[in-house]
Amino acid sequence: MATPLYVGIDLGTTNSTAAAFDGEKLTLIRNAQGANLTPSVVRIDARGAVTVGDRARRLIDSDPQNTRSEFKRLMGTSQALEFAAAKLSKKPEELAAEVLKSLRKDVEQQLGVAPTCAVISVPALFELPQSAATSEAARLAGFSRVELIQEPVASALAAGWSANDEGSWLVYDLGGGTFDVSLLETRDGLLRVVGHDGDNFLGGRDFDQAIVDEVLAELLRTQGVDIRRADPRHATALRKLKRAVEEAKIELSRTDELPLLVPGAFETDNGPVDVDVVLTRARVEAACAPLVQRSINVCLRLLAAHGLEPSQLGKVVLVGGPTAMPFLRSQVQAALGAPFATDLDPMTLVAQGAALYAASSGLDGRPAASSAQPAPSGRKVWLQYPAMSSDLSPHVVGRLVEGDSGPKPALVRLVRADGGWSSPDSPLSAEGAFVLSVELVPRKPNTFRLEGMGADGKPVPLAPASFTIVQGLTLSDPPLSRSIGVALANNAVRVYFERGAPLPARRTFRQRTVEAVAKGSTGNVLRIPIVQGELEWAHLCRLVGALEIRGDQLKASLPADAEVELTLELDRGGRLSARALVPALGQVFEQVAQLQVPDATPESLQEGLTAARERLSMLRSSAFRRGAPGVVASLSQADQALAEIERDVEAARGGDADAGQKARRGLLDLDAQLEQAEAGLRWPELEETVREELAVASSWVAQFGSPAEQTLLDEAMKACERARAGRQQVELQRHLRSVRKLGNAAFYRHPSAWEWQFDSASSRVSEASDVSKAEELVQRGRRALEQQRREELRHVVEQLWRLLPEDAQERRLAHDSGVR
Amino acid sequence: MIPFGAIIGVIVALRLLSRNQEGQSQQASPYATNSSYLFLTIVLVIPSTLFTLFGLLAGVWFFAPFTLLGIALCFPWTVARHVFIPLGWPRWASRFSYLAMMSWGSDARGGQALAAAWALLRARNPSAEARAYVEAKLEAADSPLRGAGIVAHGLMAASRGDLETARVLCRSVSLLDRRVAPRLARKLALEWCLADAAAHGRWREVLVISQKGSGSYSLAAFFRASARRLLAEPHAGRVVLISWWVLALRWWATWPLLKRAWRTPPRRASLLDLEAGETQAADRLARALELHAALARVPAGHEALALSAAAVAWDEALDSSKVHDLAAERAQGVGPLAGAEALDVLGDEVAEELAAWALAREVKLAQLEPGSDMVENVAYRVRNELLERIESAAQDMTYRLAERRPLPSEEEWRHFLALQHQCTLATSLGGLEVRRLAFDAVNVPLCNLGAWLFNERQEKAIANGMFRWLLEESRDVGTEEDCRRYQNNVGCGA
Amino acid sequence: MSLSEKDVFARLKENAFHVLGLRPSCTRMEVEREGQKLLAMLELGLSEAAHYDTPVGRMPRTAELVRASMATLRDPTTRLQHALWAQLPPGTPAAQVPAKEEPASWPEAPVRLGWRRPG
Numbered sequence A: 001m002a003t004p005l006y007v008g009i010d011l012g013t014t015n016s017t018a019a020a021f022d023g024e025k026l027t028l029i030r031n032a033q034g035a036n037l038t039p040s041v042v043r044i045d046a047r048g049a050v051t052v053g054d055r056a057r058r059l060i061d062s063d064p065q066n067t068r069s070e071f072k073r074l075m076g077t078s079q080a081l082e083f084a085a086a087k088l089s090k091k092p093e094e095l096a097a098e099v100l101k102s103l104r105k106d107v108e109q110q111l112g113v114a115p116t117c118a119v120i121s122v123p124a125l126f127e128l129p130q131s132a133a134t135s136e137a138a139r140l141a142g143f144s145r146v147e148l149i150q151e152p153v154a155s156a157l158a159a160g161w162s163a164n165d166e167g168s169w170l171v172y173d174l175g176g177g178t179f180d181v182s183l184l185e186t187r188d189g190l191l192r193v194v195g196h197d198g199d200n201f202l203g204g205r206d207f208d209q210a211i212v213d214e215v216l217a218e219l220l221r222t223q224g225v226d227i228r229r230a231d232p233r234h235a236t237a238l239r240k241l242k243r244a245v246e247e248a249k250i251e252l253s254r255t256d257e258l259p260l261l262v263p264g265a266f267e268t269d270n271g272p273v274d275v276d277v278v279l280t281r282a283r284v285e286a287a288c289a290p291l292v293q294r295s296i297n298v299c300l301r302l303l304a305a306h307g308l309e310p311s312q313l314g315k316v317v318l319v320g321g322p323t324a325m326p327f328l329r330s331q332v333q334a335a336l337g338a339p340f341a342t343d344l345d346p347m348t349l350v351a352q353g354a355a356l357y358a359a360s361s362g363l364d365g366r367p368a369a370s371s372a373q374p375a376p377s378g379r380k381v382w383l384q385y386p387a388m389s390s391d392l393s394p395h396v397v398g399r400l401v402e403g404d405s406g407p408k409p410a411l412v413r414l415v416r417a418d419g420g421w422s423s424p425d426s427p428l429s430a431e432g433a434f435v436l437s438v439e440l441v442p443r444k445p446n447t448f449r450l451e452g453m454g455a456d457g458k459p460v461p462l463a464p465a466s467f468t469i470v471q472g473l474t475l476s477d478p479p480l481s482r483s484i485g486v487a488l489a490n491n492a493v494r495v496y497f498e499r500g501a502p503l504p505a506r507r508t509f510r511q512r513t514v515e516a517v518a519k520g521s522t523g524n525v526l527r528i529p530i531v532q533g534e535l536e537w538a539h540l541c542r543l544v545g546a547l548e549i550r551g552d553q554l555k556a557s558l559p560a561d562a563e564v565e566l567t568l569e570l571d572r573g574g575r576l577s578a579r580a581l582v583p584a585l586g587q588v589f590e591q592v593a594q595l596q597v598p599d600a601t602p603e604s605l606q607e608g609l610t611a612a613r614e615r616l617s618m619l620r621s622s623a624f625r626r627g628a629p630g631v632v633a634s635l636s637q638a639d640q641a642l643a644e645i646e647r648d649v650e651a652a653r654g655g656d657a658d659a660g661q662k663a664r665r666g667l668l669d670l671d672a673q674l675e676q677a678e679a680g681l682r683w684p685e686l687e688e689t690v691r692e693e694l695a696v697a698s699s700w701v702a703q704f705g706s707p708a709e710q711t712l713l714d715e716a717m718k719a720c721e722r723a724r725a726g727r728q729q730v731e732l733q734r735h736l737r738s739v740r741k742l743g744n745a746a747f748y749r750h751p752s753a754w755e756w757q758f759d760s761a762s763s764r765v766s767e768a769s770d771v772s773k774a775e776e777l778v779q780r781g782r783r784a785l786e787q788q789r790r791e792e793l794r795h796v797v798e799q800l801w802r803l804l805p806e807d808a809q810e811r812r813l814a815h816d817s818g819v820r
Numbered sequence B: 001m002i003p004f005g006a007i008i009g010v011i012v013a014l015r016l017l018s019r020n021q022e023g024q025s026q027q028a029s030p031y032a033t034n035s036s037y038l039f040l041t042i043v044l045v046i047p048s049t050l051f052t053l054f055g056l057l058a059g060v061w062f063f064a065p066f067t068l069l070g071i072a073l074c075f076p077w078t079v080a081r082h083v084f085i086p087l088g089w090p091r092w093a094s095r096f097s098y099l100a101m102m103s104w105g106s107d108a109r110g111g112q113a114l115a116a117a118w119a120l121l122r123a124r125n126p127s128a129e130a131r132a133y134v135e136a137k138l139e140a141a142d143s144p145l146r147g148a149g150i151v152a153h154g155l156m157a158a159s160r161g162d163l164e165t166a167r168v169l170c171r172s173v174s175l176l177d178r179r180v181a182p183r184l185a186r187k188l189a190l191e192w193c194l195a196d197a198a199a200h201g202r203w204r205e206v207l208v209i210s211q212k213g214s215g216s217y218s219l220a221a222f223f224r225a226s227a228r229r230l231l232a233e234p235h236a237g238r239v240v241l242i243s244w245w246v247l248a249l250r251w252w253a254t255w256p257l258l259k260r261a262w263r264t265p266p267r268r269a270s271l272l273d274l275e276a277g278e279t280q281a282a283d284r285l286a287r288a289l290e291l292h293a294a295l296a297r298v299p300a301g302h303e304a305l306a307l308s309a310a311a312v313a314w315d316e317a318l319d320s321s322k323v324h325d326l327a328a329e330r331a332q333g334v335g336p337l338a339g340a341e342a343l344d345v346l347g348d349e350v351a352e353e354l355a356a357w358a359l360a361r362e363v364k365l366a367q368l369e370p371g372s373d374m375v376e377n378v379a380y381r382v383r384n385e386l387l388e389r390i391e392s393a394a395q396d397m398t399y400r401l402a403e404r405r406p407l408p409s410e411e412e413w414r415h416f417l418a419l420q421h422q423c424t425l426a427t428s429l430g431g432l433e434v435r436r437l438a439f440d441a442v443n444v445p446l447c448n449l450g451a452w453l454f455n456e457r458q459e460k461a462i463a464n465g466m467f468r469w470l471l472e473e474s475r476d477v478g479t480e481e482d483c484r485r486y487q488n489n490v491g492c493g494a
Numbered sequence C: 001m002s003l004s005e006k007d008v009f010a011r012l013k014e015n016a017f018h019v020l021g022l023r024p025s026c027t028r029m030e031v032e033r034e035g036q037k038l039l040a041m042l043e044l045g046l047s048e049a050a051h052y053d054t055p056v057g058r059m060p061r062t063a064e065l066v067r068a069s070m071a072t073l074r075d076p077t078t079r080l081q082h083a084l085w086a087q088l089p090p091g092t093p094a095a096q097v098p099a100k101e102e103p104a105s106w107p108e109a110p111v112r113l114g115w116r117r118p119g
């Protein structure tokens, strides 16, 4: 049997790597330059010729218009990247495909076979659109089948493969642009992902940025030149500076001090300005320390979420370029205490793990033609066995292929090729099937012969005659990194797939429509938004797709409250499909609209920023008023986050699309944080309101209520007390509304009630949507008041109310969902 | 000779005339029957028919076809009902139904649509063209929508196979003012609902429908008597059954039901053998699970009992020290508190499942055994769920009203019905307290919807239906102002 | 609003132990082994693996369910939860008691009363 070829690819922000596994040993793939790492840089020249890797990277400074890097961070967005000379614009996945193509060619160079299947690693916190774009890139690069694995899982698989110890692991992966941390556990040869955390926007790049800021600050201090990121004039110069800084940073992992000299870097109104500073290790460390601390906080948060102390960790695996920095190593060591796994290459570990994973999911990369053996002779058997198994005695299941002629065996037997084991003779079931458990030699490929015997005891040839199972650490199904669900009209989320659910997955739930959709009308649409995230409220989750049922597709009008059976399906590569069945009409709808990360325009970001700022200040004042120290503390964190988002928005305005995405992300997180703070404040606030309103209502009802109303109120007050004792917020609000209503009804029986209402409404005239009309109404009201015309006064007040602003609408928030 | 040409000419003329005057005559009396055909029948059709009849008796065979035609024109509904509808000819059914405007009271157009929709329901393979014809008739009946029109929409839904909508619509006629829901329409709706419920074996629903519906008293009474016997209710005697059967006058149609109901011996309700597994399940958790699983097979009528039993068993299981030990043992390696936490989660999961079951089986909360923690928890969840649904539906209606997005009249009515149905369900499960909260949630949006339909869209019949329901609710759980408002609104007429 | 959409007995019907045909005392390795075997059998369409028993009746087994169940039992916390629900073995006597009969329906009612065409 020819050896299988399992290929794994680490498609990184800065560098990409490929590795191959043949069932026994791992091989790193070298590129044309003889290096393991291929920079993820693509250049397209005027003639349209594509260059990838180191040669492209060298031109990134001199020819930034035609050379692109860091497109991984734009995966899944509609952002196209321009190549000026060739007058082309390429989507991020097309550029990623170029990198994959080049790696595929390297594999062919080294091993003589161009793989058709591969496993590609993606950051753990990638969302569906990003994963889908990665799969698309692989398809464009000529891979017919591809599976995705999360980077930390891949690293752990690789680390676990070479080590033998059991226990909890932490994989700390700080790459060019993303930071992932995963908690894993190996027991009984099984690798389990206990939990993930991370930051999609923290990496070596941010270190560079921090150092650049430091340099710019020095420029301001020493030369009085103020260079702003938002100024498009400096974009090129800043890029150049950043590259210089990055090189210096890497160099500083080895030396203590380095001069940084970029003559005439910036063009200002007062002529060119040179950058000439001395970077010391200490200075770089000081600039990067907050970022490192941030990554450590994420690690601690992850451990705490799973009830673990750092001391319980068996080992920490470091992955990614920046982990070469001695300063970072010592910081992480100090914070987590656990020893680092040595003798693992932090730069290629991910690719190795991906190759191992390809083996455990049986993704042999040899093209069908080359793996085909001389036409097998014998009765065809359909076999199912794990290509790779951690279990020492897995099952092999087989069934005779129906319709195949030739003598039929009565008994079958499995024999290990080394002769050390053989199964008992087993008769075939009525369906022509057998289930046998085999014994494996640990950490080796095990080849088995399949032998058949006729009823007369004579051997019957079977095809295939043999197969191989590799024993080793496995991971059976890739887990989903963030929950996926459907946004409901009340802004809640119905979760279809929980985080950690194995892929592929499919789930059906019954929803109900909120509103009727008239047959034939195009403007009338039922939207079913699909969101991803761990938060309770739909508007805090990411919209990753939407299914739409349009009026013009309907056979008959869809009434309100009609049933819709919604099925979501996710494949291993993160592709989502949705299907809605409307039983009343017997119709099925399938188009999923828009599967893209929304663009982050500076304007929309600014809007979000302003809203967040307002909300924050309101929360703060109310927290102070109530004296809630916990909330105040969490708000100061929010303050920091806000400051950072502000910086990113500014950079986005200077043309940095990536910073824009980061800001958008940050805003979402900030929203969630504020939501939590608000929830902390809500209960005491509600209790207080209830107390006040109960007193008011009972006094009004006592004065003006009917006996029946008095009974209703007593009942409602009792219910309020019950809900308060049980801390049932929604229930309490509901009863409060009821109390308020009874109180109001009694209140309006007071002879002067409308007069008071008029006073309060007229004091808010300035807020009205139509101030001049409101003022006119106030005049009319005054006259009515003078002439004691109650009915008219009431009419005026009601009209005034209509002009005053109302509360925000929940449904808008919930991505306009049409189901519940 | 009979001047048939002239007669037809007069009909056409009257028809045109009545069309021209429609606007004014409607203003004069909104519930008036369009009496032109009645007039014509008395003045022309009856005398001429009598004349031809005498001629026929005198042996002039030439008059035979004219006599037949004359008789047909005298009893147009009978012809539509017994000839064209069974034949499945929507056009002709609708035309004769037009002539039968007497039977349709204030909703002649609805009656036409109803006959057409019914004929479509009976058609073997209705052509697209026939469908389009009925749709057009339905549209004509839509402004304003009244009782017969609503039933017509219901039958149309049934012919599409959408029985759920058909049920909702046919049942809703009883909410309308009788003056805008002609007796014939009410009768047909009731008969359809009874037949549908019987066909699906929902005998309990038959009881409810036969009580609420109107228009066909004796047939409803016969169905009720049969359902009571089939359900083995106490005092369901044969005498009552046979008397109503005779009085209902649908002897051939209802004969199989009579036979069946006659045979069933009224049996006393027997208690469920819930105790069967008791000796088997020694430990409390298994016992609770057993009772829980047994809920899947609880027959109708025993839900509250079975649910209480399961809930009490869960209370015991979740408190039992043995179960805590078991959980702690299973939780080894997860953490010291995991066992207790898992039991807490289990409690929540159980409450959720039981609540979902209670909701699906429409268990009345007041019948549950008081004093059990699990029962309280379940009741709270059910109540909360019911109210949340109502609140969110009310909210959606509020949004729609705020944006002034109109729906076709029939869908407006169904939108109201959906909300009303949820309120009724909530009341029937949760009792007075839930009724009050539900009313508070829907009061404002429904009132606004009604006012909008009444004032601006001239859909007075359905708006009036809404106000009538709101009035009923506000009498029990509203304030005095609510009562007065709805009394006024209902008083504005339909 | 979460109650009605859930399948009422989902926790018994989709219990990971029932799906895999295992008892709560089984080891992790047994879970993997049994799951892998069932997946293989399902892939080959063997009738033996097509159904599983629960206290509320027999359910069809699918590859998705098996995979999800394996993932559930790999995580000790979710495993614990399922173990509690699986305390009652499938096929206890209560599971076999048939439901009390409801009075039969009268399917030809609409035909008899003239609402549907006969045949």
Ligand SMILES: Nc1ncnc2c1ncn2[C@@H]1O[C@H](COP(=O)(O)OP(=O)(O)OP(=O)(O)O)[C@@H](O)[C@H]1O
Residues within 6 Å of the ligand: A011, A012, A013, A014, A015, A016, A072, A174, A175, A176, A177, A178, A179, A203, A204, A205, A246, A249, A250, A253, A319, A320, A321, A322, A323, A324, A325, A347
């Ligand atoms: N010796 C070093 N010291 C400090 N930083 C380094 C060193 N070597 C590389 N880096 C930084 O590491 C980053 C690249 O790391 P790596 O190749 O692991 O990222 P990646 O895998 O491409 O990104 P990601 O995993 O986020 O997709 C760059 O920002 C680079 O500046």
Ligand SMILES: [Mg+2]
Residues within 6 Å of the ligand: A010, A012, A013, A151, A175, A176, A320, A350
């Ligand atoms: Mg990486």
